[in-house]
Amino acid sequence: MAEKKRVSILGATGSIGQSTADVIASDPERFEVSTLTANENYKDLAQAAIRLNAYSVVIGNSTHEEALREILKGKGVSVLSGQDALIHAVQPETDLTISAITGVAGLKPLMNAIKNSTAVGIANKEPLVAAGAFVMEEAKKYGTQILPIDSEHNAVFQVFDFDRSEGIERIILTASGGPFRTWSAEEMAKATPEQAVAHPNWDMGAKISVDSATMMNKALEIIEAHILFGLPAEKIDVLIHPESVVHSMVEYVDGSVLSQMGASDMRTPIAYTLAWPERMQTPGERLDLTQMKELHFEQPDVEKFPALKLAYQCLEKGALSCLLLNAANEVAVEAFLRQEIGFPDILNIIEFALANEPDIKLESLDSALEADAAVRKSVSDYIDQELSQTKTKMKA
Numbered sequence: 241m242a243e244k245k246r247v248s249i250l251g252a253t254g255s256i257g258q259s260t261a262d263v264i265a266s267d268p269e270r271f272e273v274s275t276l277t278a279n280e281n282y283k284d285l286a287q288a289a290i291r292l293n294a295y296s297v298v299i300g301n302s303t304h305e306e307a308l309r310e311i312l313k314g315k316g317v318s319v320l321s322g323q324d325a326l327i328h329a330v331q332p333e334t335d336l337t338i339s340a341i342t343g344v345a346g347l348k349p350l351m352n353a354i355k356n357s358t359a360v361g362i363a364n365k366e367p368l369v370a371a372g373a374f375v376m377e378e379a380k381k382y383g384t385q386i387l388p389i390d391s392e393h394n395a396v397f398q399v400f401d402f403d404r405s406e407g408i409e410r411i412i413l414t415a416s417g418g419p420f421r422t423w424s425a426e427e428m429a430k431a432t433p434e435q436a437v438a439h440p441n442w443d444m445g446a447k448i449s450v451d452s453a454t455m456m457n458k459a460l461e462i463i464e465a466h467i468l469f470g471l472p473a474e475k476i477d478v479l480i481h482p483e484s485v486v487h488s489m490v491e492y493v494d495g496s497v498l499s500q501m502g503a504s505d506m507r508t509p510i511a512y513t514l515a516w517p518e519r520m521q522t523p524g525e526r527l528d529l530t531q532m533k534e535l536h537f538e539q540p541d542v543e544k545f546p547a548l549k550l551a552y553q554c555l556e557k558g559a560l561s562c563l564l565l566n567a568a569n570e571v572a573v574e575a576f577l578r579q580e581i582g583f584p585d586i587l588n589i590i591e592f593a594l595a596n597e598p599d600i601k602l603e604s605l606d607s608a609l610e611a612d613a614a615v616r617k618s619v620s621d622y623i624d625q626e627l628s629q630t631k632t633k634m635k636a
């Protein structure tokens with residue numbers, strides 16, 4: 241038997257983290273688990289550590305450290321806590337890290353993982369959107385293989401000829417269209433967090449589920465594709481495909497279109513990443529084409545879902561705009577989930593942020609983080625004003 245692959249998971253208690261744990265647990269001969277992290281959910285973190293026989297765990301919120309230690313007493317799992325420990329969670333000589341923290345909060349831990357791992361599987365798209373050039377530069381510097389986990393980018397990765405990319409005409413990212421694909425603008429204006437989080441095809445964390453409802457998820461994925469595959473915006477297209485069977489396509493100059501298909505189960509792209517460059521049996525769902533009566537493909541409605549237009553505008557304007565788009569979206573989605581703003585406010589807030597660029601040059605990771613913090617502050621202030629307006633309107 242070959243040596244086991246040493247794997248760490250950043251964001252082990254989330255939807256991607258737990259699916260990763262399922263795949264690892266299905267083949268314990270193949271993997272050994274080094275470090276697992278979470279921010280708040282120490283109970284699930286402890287369970288995952290016991291299930292996967294992990295060497296260590298890191299909990300971001302230090303107030304949970306004692307309780308976590310208590311559950312893991314006598315289990316031989318080392319426990320650390322705090323933001324600094326979270327950033328440095330991945331230890332040298334890790335074979336593969338799965339980066340599955342939501343948001344730019346995952347950027348520093350990802351950078352450390354790139355330094356200390358042979359390969360990094362990235363589900364966490366926000367750092368790529370906010371600071372993609374720095375992330376890819378770091379991977380180049382340390383010779384770290386980046387493996388996309390996001391289903392569309394994983395699909396593209398599987399059929400993308402990296403050695404002869406001049407033969408590639410375009411990438412076609414597929415989009416389910418989210419829970420509001422068939423809703424009118426009037427209906428969407430009243431959408432609640434509960435409705436937005438109920439995705440028709442995929443079971444995901446709250447933030448990415450809201451992103452699917454605004455189609456900001458696809459907007460982020462357009463930028464993510466640009467970063468991962470180095471293609472200009474005009475070579476990245478989006479098609480609505482409500483069945484989520486074709487996970488994305490690469491069209492070559494001779495007219496050949498290569499796609500990767502599968503059930504809508506993240507365990508397949510996760511297993512691809514875990515086993516890469518090999519393949520492994522996967523506990524996930526299987527695609528049964530005989531059960532698929534029809535597959536639909538249509539152009540997205542960019543008037544109803546302006547997020548897509550914004551992504552192309554941001555790519556044209558440059559890295560700072562992409563960062564603003566992401567930061568404003570993160571703050572707006574959190575406010576929407578707390579029911580402080582309405583669903584259409586998310587896009588309004590992003591447009592506000594894009595119109596008010598901070599005067600910061602993106603010349604280093606630190607300047608990117610500084611810009612990110614500046615946008616969050618200005619957007620939060622804007623939300624406070626918006627909110628008071630809404631309150632006034634409601635009283636009237």
Ligand code: NAD
Nearest residue numbers: 251252253254255256278279341342345363364365444445
């Ligand atoms: P989730 O909300 O279910 O889990 C998030 C994880 O990140 C948790 O383990 C949590 O502890 C950790 N985390 C959250 N905030 C943190 C912080 N401030 N510091 C440290 N850790 C923190 O999210 P998810 O659905 O698993 O998504 C994770 C990432 O993967 C996102 O970037 C998402 O866009 C991407 N992604 C998810 C899916 C999916 O099917 N869920 C598909 C494609 C891409």
Ligand code: MG
Nearest residue numbers: 390391392461
């Ligand atoms: Mg995706």
